[in-house]
Amino acid sequence: MNTLFPIFVKMNQIQALLVGAGPVGLEKLQAIFRSSPLAKVKIIAEQVIPEVFQFIANKETIQLEQRSFKDSDLEGKDLVVVASNNPDLNQQIRKLTTERNILLNVADKPDLCDFYLGSIVQKGNLKIAISTNGKSPTMAKRLKEFINDLLPEEIDETLELMQEYRNQLRGDLEYKIKQLNAHTQDIVSKN
The missing domain is CATH 3.40.50.720 (NAD(P)-binding Rossmann-like Domain)
Structure with missing residues (x-):
């Protein structure tokens, strides 16, 4: 683990x-x-x-x-x-x-x-760190390549739009989290 x-x-x-x-x-x-x-x-x-x-x-x-x-x-x-x-x-x-x-x-x-x-996948403002708990840097490198290929090039534009949406939201933290979760669910769900 x-x-x-x-x-x-x-x-x-x-x-x-x-x-x-x-x-x-x-x-x-x-x-x-x-x-x-x-x-x-x-x-x-x-x-x-x-x-x-x-x-x-x-x-x-x-x-x-x-x-x-x-x-x-x-x-x-x-x-x-x-x-x-x-x-x-x-x-x-x-x-x-x-x-x-x-x-x-x-x-x-x-x-x-x-x-x-760890191995790092980065596209614009998105950064994903990969750790194998020190067991296999080579596997981390391969996963980095795999994840990098999966991410769309326009992910940074999506992040900028999400920040604008988040800044426009009014209400308490619980409301904002609920709205953001609902909005991002469609973006990352498999179709």
């Missing part, structure tokens, strides 16, 4: 740390910025691949320090992503983040993670 609690984080309002800037670090960085183009991320890495330098070139919300990780790098951080092949470093960061109540994701190490980076 998947007991994860799905949330959508406003990455531009928190401080994130990425440890590692190799191919996996780049993948994690790209995933963050694909969903949150204004995310605030500090990168700490001894080795930095050229693609990371290229990716961060015009992004003002990213800081990069090419050096070894220090415990003090966690000061003021709300969320940490580690892309390291160093088991000792991974365990050290796990211990420190636990002590400081900082959420942690360690690439390809589900047992060290507080959260997972």
Whole structure:
């Protein structure tokens, strides 16, 4: 049973740390910025691949320090992503983040993670996160492709119209929910 609690984080309002800037670090960085183009991320890495330098070139919300990780790098951080092949470093960061109540994701190490980076389907304002509870990122990717193909291209226009309709509704919350449920039932029902 998947007991994860799905949330959508406003990455531009928190401080994130990425440890590692190799191919996996780049993948994690790209995933963050694909969903949150204004995310605030500090990168700490001894080795930095050229693609990371290229990716961060015009992004003002990213800081990069090419050096070894220090415990003090966690000061003021709300969320940490580690892309390291160093088991000792991974365990050290796990211990420190636990002590400081900082959420942690360690690439390809589900047992060290507080959260997972799921597959994301996005069309305009609609964003759907897919989790396999860390069991199969490949399956999540396939489901992402499947769901993306199912969604109509005009879904964002529909969302804009729904927002206008919601803003025009008068009455208490219960009435509004009833009206919105009735209105959306026809949109998503199978014919």
